[in-house]
Amino acid sequence: MDFDTFLGRVESRGQLASTEDALRATRITFETLxxxxxxxxxxxxxxxxxxxxxxxxxxxxxxxxxxxxEFVGRLVEAGGYDEGAGGTAAHHARVVLSVVDDATTEGAVDTVRERLPAEEDWDELFALVDREERPAAEGRGAE
Structure with a gap:
């Protein structure tokens, strides 16, 4: 998946206002992760x-x-979200990870998941990855 397609999916799936917002959500998610x-x-x-x-x-x-x-708090701070917008910042991170799952080989996201503590709430980050299959047009390998 190329750069523009990746950001387009983050923008669409996250219902973000612009490609710039999608890039910001992606950047802060990746830098913090x-x-x-x-x-x-x-x-x-x-x-x-x-x-x-x-x-x-x-x-x-x-x-x-x-x-x-703290991950969510760092997203809020780095992304310039309004105070109390942790839910929005966390949702954007989930969206980014769901697009990463589409853009990479099967199991690639699990490599990251395995490096995070199982006893904490980190499964929250993978909630969209784990939900039922997305429509075929957005499925793995679609360009």
Whole structure:
């Protein structure tokens, strides 16, 4: 999937106002996730994404430990969301991950999931990935 198609799907699926909003949601999701997972997982996933997006995921050095709630808080802060917009920021991150799932080989998103603590609320990030199959027009491998 190319850069424009990726952002178009984030914009559409997330019901965002513009491509710029889709890029912002993607950037902050990838940068924040890139701080949380180890570099190997980030690089493996990033290698399957358009280069313009891969750099957001893989540019961070080192891994930080933080919980789902802090992840959402970091999204809000980095994205300039209004205070109390954690639900919106989390939804945008879920949308980004669902498009990543479409754009990558089967199991690529699971590599990231496996690097996150199972006992915390991280499954929230994968809620759209885990829901029932999306329509065939948006399914895996569709361009």
């Amino acid at each position: 890139g701080r949380r997972v180890d570099s190997e997982a980030a690089e493996r996933l990033g290698a399957q994404l358009p280069g313009e997006l891969e750099r957001f995921l893989t540019k961070e050095e080192g891994t930080e430990r933080f919980a789902w709630g």
